[in-house]
Amino acid sequence: MGKTFGSVNDVLDFAIAREIEASEFYTGLAAKADVPAMKQVFADFAKEEQGHRARLEAVKRGEYSFGAGAKQLMGLGLADYLVAEKPTAQMDYAQALVLAMKKEKAAFKLYADLASAAEDGTLRELFLSLAAEEAKHKLRFEVEYDDYVLKED
Numbered sequence: 592m593g594k595t596f597g598s599v600n601d602v603l604d605f606a607i608a609r610e611i612e613a614s615e616f617y618t619g620l621a622a623k624a625d626v627p628a629m630k631q632v633f634a635d636f637a638k639e640e641q642g643h644r645a646r647l648e649a650v651k652r653g654e655y656s657f658g659a660g661a662k663q664l665m666g667l668g669l670a671d672y673l674v675a676e677k678p679t680a681q682m683d684y685a686q687a688l689v690l691a692m693k694k695e696k697a698a699f700k701l702y703a704d705l706a707s708a709a710e711d712g713t714l715r716e717l718f719l720s721l722a723a724e725e726a727k728h729k730l731r732f733e734v735e736y737d738d739y740v741l742k743e744d
Contacts, residue, residue, distance in 0.1 A: 594669045603651040607644055614640040616678055646664050658710035672701040688736045695729035
């Protein structure tokens, strides 16, 4: 079995680090995007990921509690939420979109699992909201991928 989280703070630190990575990734894509509409989408998503980070940091400060659900978090496998592939300067636009979709899928899964572990209704709603936003991001990238890569000539 792979590495599991040792504490609720480990899970939150992991999620916060992924949000920082996502924000930086989307900021970089915004700078390189040729299409003004996608430049704005990437910039908006970078801001949303910063907002996710702030919400996770509030959870970490103890504004909410997992209660007995914290034990469930210890069984979560770290590898289930990692995307091994890293962004590179040589990535083309299509490759970047695929990576973005993978990252959003992993983030969705993490927040869905955190929601199921949260006994506090407010905390559960917070994670469900984060999961929904990540799913929205993934869908937007899928649409862009279809339009850009799979477009008919």
